[in-house]
Amino acid sequence: MTELFHASDYPGTCCLYPGSFDPVTLGHMDMIRRAAGMFDTVVVGVLHNPEKQGCFPVEKRVEMLRRCCEEIPNVRVIAYGGLLAELTRETGIRVVVRGIRGAADLASETTMAHINHRLNPALETIFLPASPGAEDISASMVRQLAQFGADLSPFVPSQALPDILAAFRP
Numbered sequence: 001m002t003e004l005f006h007a008s009d010y011p012g013t014c015c016l017y018p019g020s021f022d023p024v025t026l027g028h029m030d031m032i033r034r035a036a037g038m039f040d041t042v043v044v045g046v047l048h049n050p051e052k053q054g055c056f057p058v059e060k061r062v063e064m065l066r067r068c069c070e071e072i073p074n075v076r077v078i079a080y081g082g083l084l085a086e087l088t089r090e091t092g093i094r095v096v097v098r099g100i101r102g103a104a105d106l107a108s109e110t111t112m113a114h115i116n117h118r119l120n121p122a123l124e125t126i127f128l129p130a131s132p133g134a135e136d137i138s139a140s141m142v143r144q145l146a147q148f149g150a151d152l153s154p155f156v157p158s159q160a161l162p163d164i165l166a167a168f169r170p
């Protein structure tokens, strides 16, 4: 279900920021904004895993991200299925950006970067440390807080908040 995008259609530098975004958080937006300041085009790739439905359907996740990124003109949001290495090959994107919130992320992301580079030698992964205050934010934590009706406004973008609240409304 990878949507049509090819880096050669976009002048300048391009990176991919992939993830599940189930749902989008302020931690993700921190990464997207910073990547958008460094690259001419940022492609936000939303993983569609048919074996793992997730909390929000992939179409909803894409829609929420598009709304949250409306004011960042050099961001495109696409859905993809399958291997990240394959997506980067198909789209001609040669840089993947991943956020690092701590030592555990660094270990697992380093392994993923090595595997992806082995699968697509043209691909490099760069790590951005989470900004102070964003290190503790994760989509799984947001889902848990939402289940118990906690205030989500410190953790998710305001543009996505109504959809997230609606999904968890009893």
Ligand code: PNS
Binding pocket: 018, 019, 020, 021, 047, 082, 083, 084, 085, 111, 112, 115, 116
């Ligand atoms: O939001 P997440 O869970 O940190 O995202 C991880 C993601 C979606 C980037 C990654 O799991 C992915 O793209 N998976 C597709 C399969 C793949 O290519 N895995 C990497 C080889 S180890």
